[in-house]
Amino acid sequence: MWRPTVTSTVDEPFTTAAARSAQLETEILEHPERFRVLTGDRPTGALHLGHYLGTLANRVRLQTAGVDVFVLIADYQVITDRDSVGNLTGNVRELLLDYLAAGIDPARATIFTHSAVPALNQLLLPFLSLVTVAELQRNPTVKAEAEATGGRSTSGLLLTYPVHQAADILFCGGNLVPVGRDQLPHLELTRLIARRFNQRYAAGQQVFREPEALLSPAPLLLGTDGTKMSKSRGNAIELRDTEDRTAALIRRAKTDSQRTVTYDPDNRPEVASLLLTAALCAGRSPVDLADEIGDRGAGALKAVVTEAVNEHLRPLRRRRAELARDPEYLRGVLADGNARAGGIADQTLTRVRDVMQMIY
Template structure:
């Protein structure tokens, strides 16, 4: 049997090139090798957007369209909605009985995201979402979870939770393994450490030709490079980071030309603009196809959710039996 891979995205807005470089293109490749599941994490989106549920609803379809546009094949990958699998919430509750608050507080990813969030207090749902994340993985018995280096603490916590459950009750859940992505996080067009919807420094996967050109034209480059022939420092330039991500074969040439001052920023931007247009144009076309067929999209999501729900019921029956929650049959 194929190993089962699980990935997902919080429903907080359209996906962008950072998502594509960091995970989407990898998912397209993995779906040919593994049994793949991808989910819309609408419940987890509420950990930071609980006061804006209408925003979560409005972006759900955008993300499905982005999946399909990027090449996620519904015949190979099961797409489902987190909130429509109530067994995840049930398993989260059972896990929370033996996960300590200190374990959650000391999670470095929670610490970092707490500092970066705009929340005025640390809410229960935000602190506990690694427990929910563990349930996301465990309910479908995912064996592999693609993660970046910054997400490894979350996955290790999920592994500990599953291990503890199996020790306390009966070994019915699968301890997941990490598929660590070696793709570096894509910097934002403003030079920030990452592309982020909240910072407005992204290029979406449905960006028009004009939008791509405008975003790249306005993007920051090496601040120390004043004149065209000044030696550049490509390691601090967002545009060079895009060359490495999307034109890897020619990136050494770009680096060498920049460092010698032989290639100006304008020429460098023109080359990556053309490359991004070649990448995004087919996505725009596929996205438009599905956007014009909302019933087809609904069918894809609901079929995937129904298949996942059947799997969830089977797992939770095993969980309840292991926990002796079956006194009345």
């Protein structure tokens, strides 16, 4: 979602969540109108192939199924761990282009920004009263980010980030959140805040529903350097890249010294990641692709991957270029999304103030 959460895995909670997630998938097919999804990204740069094959494809799938999808461009979250926002206007535009080109339809989904929805952010205050400092400090994302600073002071916004995310989900009545396995503890804090608000301030009334996790089986794709694919590391194929740049990135991708190509994720992770990338783009099995390439080596493998990726992304890139030439349309999409999200947030905040007896 907004920011990856890092934590150790616990089998029992995951097993329970996986079983419930499978049940939710069936319910979505039968009654998509019962669900509202909240998901999103920080505008820190253009999205890459890993985002597209994972989160973006899942959002389009849910939208197509008839689920009400809210997509947050979390611009306030950019400053949780940064001294400067960078080219925030440009990054928001690039993110919006990626969304639309990937198939998110503003007629069926709501795309909005944090900073344009004041009532959403005002929910942070009552929500903060429901959690302790110790609970925030134990949050896996907060701990991981604090450790990554190398001793630098943690900002108050980073410490309260999990509560802000709870406001993102709860303001619109989101009852379904696509997450990976490592994000389950993060969602649990949102559920806790909803439960505590209902008990403490609403005398047991259900002002907020406790959202559920929809586990997203996002493919594990490595960057071209063999490490985790990341915008900041420059090791990812961006959706906006040209075909020539895509080819250049894949040519320099890390493989290994074995000439025969096999799909072996445990022992040959870099080769397996390239095969999986090509397979997902071409709608093939990575094992079959490996068998076809055989002993022709890394050069042949990279040629297959390049062709599959460029072929798959060609319509998206064409659509993206067309959208980029119409800035008025882009501004209109965001204005409409912000207006809808703002109206819902205003209603939610009024309800919150009412049950807290703060309407004067």
